[in-house]
Amino acid sequence: MRKLFFVLALFISIYSNPISTQDVEIETKTVQLKDVQNVYEPVITIHIQTIEKECSFTEEEINLIGLVTLSEAEGECEEGQRLVIDTILNRIDSPYFPDTVEDVIYQPYQFSSMWNDRYTRVTVTDDICDLVREEIYHRLNSEVIFFTANDYGEYGVPMFQVGNHCFSSYE
Numbered sequence: 684m685r686k687l688f689f690v691l692a693l694f695i696s697i698y699s700n701p702i703s704t705q706d707v708e709i710e711t712k713t714v715q716l717k718d719v720q721n722v723y724e725p726v727i728t729i730h731i732q733t734i735e736k737e738c739s740f741t742e743e744e745i746n747l748i749g750l751v752t753l754s755e756a757e758g759e760c761e762e763g764q765r766l767v768i769d770t771i772l773n774r775i776d777s778p779y780f781p782d783t784v785e786d787v788i789y790q791p792y793q794f795s796s797m798w799n800d801r802y803t804r805v806t807v808t809d810d811i812c813d814l815v816r817e818e819i820y821h822r823l824n825s826e827v828i829f830f831t832a833n834d835y836g837e838y839g840v841p842m843f844q845v846g847n848h849c850f851s852s853y854e
């Protein structure tokens with residue numbers, strides 16, 4: 684069983700998508716494994732890399748994205764919450780919207796929870812902040828720009844519905 688795990692880990696490491704080393708700190712460790720049942724087997728050497736990528740968002744920005752996500756999608760499934768996070772991140776990256784977290788979130792009439800005070804009735808948790816961090820590094824969808832509850836809005840091209848939210852792209 685132990686051999687299968689390390690072979691699988693090595694396979695995943697070889698065949699997974701390459702990671703850019705920009706803003707990435709890599710620590711390499713060498714681990715030697717022996718099969719305790721058969722001391723005559725050769726020692727296997729595996730190089731393990733610990734990768735830590737610096738986040739380009741501050742903790743305050745991550746908390747703000749988490750606050751909006753909970754305000755907009757508190758009762759939605761994890762996928763629905765991730766897509767709300769992606770909507771915010773995609774807007775920051777879009778030339779059609781402001782380019783900061785605060786400006787995107789506080790843009791008038793964009794996120795209903797920010798102007799109807801829904802955000803005052805939720806509490807940001809570590810779990811939602813972890814979800815935001817995960818989406819920053821591995822976005823579920825890079826096209827969603829709009830979402831509305833229960834039906835597609837008048838803006839964007841309809842894409843799909845997850846839970847109560849209908850998601851649309853810009854073009």
